Amino acid sequence: MLKKTILRIITLIGIIVIIISIAGIITSVYITTRPTVKTATENKSVKDTIKNTNKPQSNLYNILSMGDSIANGTGDENGKGFADYYAESYKKNTSKKVNVNNIAVNGEVSDGLCQILRNKQTAPIIEGSSIIFISIGGNEIKQFATSNDTTSMVSSNNVENHYLSNLKNVFKIIRSENSNCTIVFIGLYNPFGDELTQDELGLLEDWNYETQKFVSQDSNAVYVPTYDLFQYNINKYLTIDNFHPNSQGYQAIARRIEETLRFH
């Protein structure tokens, strides 16, 4: 009797599993074969962005942040970044509507930035911006700092020259779209502290110097150094990955930008 009940229960479970499985198998096949539905939402948000950023208007202050993860705000616990902090404080002193566009990409190098700028969809955003923040180069120089062999100064010179020619292109493209906007270039800081050798430190300083020299050729562009800002504050300003700034770090950068542009 007991055996019979157990058998019945087992059979019942079996049948239930079979039924559920048939449903599951049919669903699986359906999911992987159903026809592609064309979504009309494509490009919608891009258009929105463009709409918001049409030509610099007197009542609109558009901030554009481009470049690498620093420009993106990676590491900030609040998910902001220096562009947003700058926008927050700028809002207090103006009646204009302040807008932040962030087209920075984590891990970006100067080659990638050039590509993004050549993209047609970027043009209207640049055109509509009142001020542009650029942070780039950190990922290129990071390779030298983290690889242990100090492979000849020749290859580092090559990288630096390549970077500078890319930077030249970046400025050229921006100026061809927008000749009035202020360009703020954020200099590199040293996240590695004492770990860097003298040679590597020299490379970083030279990199910053060459960048600054180039940026100053544009009359409406300014180079904002962060090297000194982070030098004694690494523990306070870096986030847990010990590479990107934390919220405080980004606020410090934003404050420095404000000071630089105070009477602009």
Added chain:
Amino acid sequence: MFKKKLLLVLAILLVEIIAFAYGENNTYKKTIENYTKSQSTNYNWNPFISQEIQNLRNRLNYSSLKASDKKSIQIQIDQYNYDLQNNISPLGTTAAKFTGTIMEQSVIMLLPLLIIIFAGDSVSGEFSARTIKVLLTRAVPRWKILLSKFIAIIITSAIVVIETAFISLIVSKITFRSWGLMEPLATGFKVVGGKIDASNIIEIYQWQYLLLVYSLGFFIAIVIASISFTISILVKNTAASISIMMAALIGGSILQAFIDDWPFAKYFFSVNLRLPQYLTGSFKAVDGMNLTFSMTVLLVWAIVALIVGFYTFYKQDVLV
């Protein structure tokens, strides 16, 4: 005999799943430990995730994203949000994820082997034990005897699949603590022109995914049972029938490596066992291979095997 085997399968599943869960948990702890050691701060993933969500939102707002990329990003954001709300570390795992992975991984080897334990000797065992004579002297047609054996194997397969699900769920719930059944994930990938196409993905919950994966697991169990059943009729020797099946399974995983150069290999049944991979999109795209194709191949193998098996059993002389 049958009960003993069911217990044996239960024991195998229990030991293996506990080992997997322990290993998984150990890896997680090691990662955290290494992190803490190298960064000299406690591992706190909350800011990382908030940051990542912010980055993804930014990406959604700008740039020439395709609609398909947008969908993947949106699902990723939903996943992170769920992790945040339920305090699930993105490095760690949940009961639902673990249970799904167990079936994804075991369809090519572990599950078929467990099924072979039952199906491999259902007929040959009668020959070895010389009970076939007694069975055939009953006034029941031969096909009915065979059919009842086959139905018994199907029900047993169902029990094995259910057992796998329950043991995984319970063990992983104890190990990883969180269920994670409502966590969203992406599915609905296609192969278009030799590439995995994500333009048509949809978002489903982990529990729905589990149902799908275990359904596919059950399908594979039935196919393996059918083939193994027929081989046990043909060779009349339990050891030989089990070895043949094992050779076919292992051969299949080796064949997988040659599938690009030798397209004919995709018609072999054990190359097509990885059905769950079509749901997760984590597979090597081979032209012409998709869920429907693999399932058709498996189904054809199973049906042909059953026809051969029934025919042979019906015609053969039993001289024991």
